[in-house]
Amino acid sequence: MIKIDGNKFKKELLEEYKEKIASEHLDIRLDIIFVGDNGASEVYVGKKLEAASYVGIRTNLHRLGMKTTTKEVQDLIKSLNEDDEVTGIILQSPVPKGVDFDSCAGLIESRKDIDGFTKQNIFALYNNDEELIPCTVKGIIKLLTHYGVNLEGKNVVIIGRSSIVGKPLALALINRNATVTVCHSKTVDLEAFTKNADILISAVGVPGLIKENMVKEGFVGIDVGTTRVFDEASGKNKLKGDFDFEALSKKASLITPVPGGVGPMTVTCVIENLIDAKLEEKKHQKKMNLKINR
Ligand code: NAD
Numbered sequence: 295m296i297k298i299d300g301n302k303f304k305k306e307l308l309e310e311y312k313e314k315i316a317s318e319h320l321d322i323r324l325d326i327i328f329v330g331d332n333g334a335s336e337v338y339v340g341k342k343l344e345a346a347s348y349v350g351i352r353t354n355l356h357r358l359g360m361k362t363t364t365k366e367v368q369d370l371i372k373s374l375n376e377d378d379e380v381t382g383i384i385l386q387s388p389v390p391k392g393v394d395f396d397s398c399a400g401l402i403e404s405r406k407d408i409d410g411f412t413k414q415n416i417f418a419l420y421n422n423d424e425e426l427i428p429c430t431v432k433g434i435i436k437l438l439t440h441y442g443v444n445l446e447g448k449n450v451v452i453i454g455r456s457s458i459v460g461k462p463l464a465l466a467l468i469n470r471n472a473t474v475t476v477c478h479s480k481t482v483d484l485e486a487f488t489k490n491a492d493i494l495i496s497a498v499g500v501p502g503l504i505k506e507n508m509v510k511e512g513f514v515g516i517d518v519g520t521t522r523v524f525d526e527a528s529g530k531n532k533l534k535g536d537f538d539f540e541a542l543s544k545k546a547s548l549i550t551p552v553p554g555g556v557g558p559m560t561v562t563c564v565i566e567n568l569i570d571a572k573l574e575e576k577k578h579q580k581k582m583n584l585k586i587n588r
Pocket of ligand 1: 484
């Protein structure tokens with residue numbers, strides 16, 4: 295069994311990105327809109343800002359209070375869309391009840407949509423013409439590729455059908471010629487599906503949901519789930535995945551731990567999407583200049 299090391303791969307990739315940004319003189323700016331005071335978001339935003347600064351990306355954090363309205367967020371997004379200094383925009387989820395996340399995130403200019411949530415980017419993914427795809431999805435595919443997992447013809451079972459993980463992941467894997475089954479809360483007899491998976495990806499958020507008797511020998515396991523659970527022994531909260539990790543490790547050929555598997559890759563792919571967005575912007579500018587000079 296090989297335990298996937300997302301932190302190590304993240305470090306290697308950040309070094310590559312740092313080098314690329316410096317050598318190609320890429321002037322990139324990331325703007326994050328953080329509404330409210332969600333504790334987990336505070337951690338995720340901190341990690342994105344830290345990784346961006348490390349590789350030489352300028353950052354701008356817009357902190358908005360709990361009473362912020364949808365219109366205020368929309369107005370901010372419109373102004374960032376028009377600002378040529380801004381390469382990428384992230385509206386950190388979740389937002390407080392008074393803000394309609396979808397109608398705000400949907401307004402982000404698609405070429406600045408680092409999370410890949412806008413209709414244009416989703417349609418591109420649907421159409422197998424990927425542009426900016428959700429960072430967790432990209433991160434999982436990068437991990438599998440890095441560890442030499444061939445997706446073509448593989449029987450992949452995804453548990454979870456959310457718009458940010460399960461659904462876009464299913465599309466991205468179909469685009470790579472995998473045979474994909476998506477299970478969810480209404481699936482009858484989950485085990486009947488998971489037992490046949492060459493690659494099992496769980497994005498649910500129920501600690502220990504996937505047990506040893508639910509998987510086959512030699513399977514590849516990707517655990518996206520992260521739930522904060524109080525650990526009596528240490529008296530602290532700990533992150534737990536959907537897998538019963540110790541038991542599943544005995545049967546897996548390759549498996550991600552929680553923490554230290556998928557999580558670091560999500561942050562890494564924020565940086566990769568920013569670089570991709572900048573390179574696209576440069577290509578577009580070049581084309582426009584050629585037209586003007588004709
Ligand atoms: P979500 O709540 O939107 O979706 C959960 C999905 O699980 C739903 O589609 C639901 O149908 C399914 N589900 C619930 N109970 C089930 C059950 N008993 N059996 C089968 N399916 C069941 O969540 P999400 O936003 O997709 O996130 C899922 C998990 O992944 C969470 O723990 C979240 O914290 C984590 N997550 C981690 C990262 C990362 O970078 N590591 C990124 C995104 C989400």
